[in-house]
Amino acid sequence: MPTIGVLLTGNPDPEIFLKGFREALREAGYADGQNIRLEVRSAEGNSSLLPEKAAELVGLKVDIIVASLTPAIQAAKQATGDIPVVMAPAGEPVGTGLVASLARPGGNVTGMSAATAELAGKSLELVREVMPSARRVAVLANEADPLAKPFLEQIEQGARTLGLEVDTIMVRPETPFEAVFDEIGSRKAEALIVQGSLQQRELFDLAIRHRLPSFSSNRQVANTGGLMTYAANSAEVQRGAVGYVDKILKGARPADLPVMQPTKFELIINLITAKALGFIVPPALIARADEVIE
Secondary structure: OOEEEEEOOOOOOOOHHHHHHHHHHHHOOOOOOOOOEEEEEOOOOOHHHHHHHHHHHHHHOOOOEEEEOHHHHHHHHOOOOOOOEEEEEOOOOOOOOOOOOOOOOOOOOOEEEEHHHHHHHHHHHHHHHHHOOOEEEEEEEEEOOOHHHHHHHHHHHHHHHOOOEEEEEEEOOOOOOOOHHHHHOOOOOOEEEOOOOOHHHHHHHHHHOOOOEEEEEHHHHHHHHOOOEEOHHHHHHHHHHHHHHHHHOOOOOHHHHHHHHHOOEEEEEHHHHHHHHHOOOHHHHHHHOOOOOO
């Protein structure tokens, strides 16, 4: 029975990822404990534990490692050059050195890209749409994520286009966030953009307490208390990742499997968060949303 290792940073509950992943496996004819076995390792929000968790999966001699988000994928790649690693997903996999190219990844890593850096500008557009008078936006970037550099480049470019001032604060997933929000408050930011690999509920609880509408390009952020996300469709990404697992189990080499990019994107609005903020989301935007959390 093949063993599939799953490596997660674990900022939110790992079940948020695993529920959709297991469903995609079932659609492809796989069931945990019947014809495959899953070994799940989560860093529980502490990115410094990812190398240790990746090494555990390598020590178990799993057949494939499925890793979600760039820090976990990077840890898996550094832990093994032999076991196939499936990205589920990664942002900017070429720019961060995870693969040689989208068409021919080379090495042992392939899978789904999420266009995450490119979507950073969309978060700024949402800020401008729902807060036309906003002038200053705080941005939390993940120091432990190689995607931080292209993410911030896209933010700076979008801010210039939209006439917004940006205050960037570098943090890590394990950073105590109370002091961070005191600093954001002192800078008079009117909205908050959060890099997708920062998903702690504490972060978004503090954003609500400080009356900061929060935006991101990771779907899971909306489930964790963010106000709005515009991101790749998570079901499409997970089905794509399972497609790679299926092909590799049937003998394909990761180096020969082109990286897939998402074709579907979704706007998610959390009206529970909006109510807690006392924030009125324009009805026209709600009508455009692919999902509204109430």
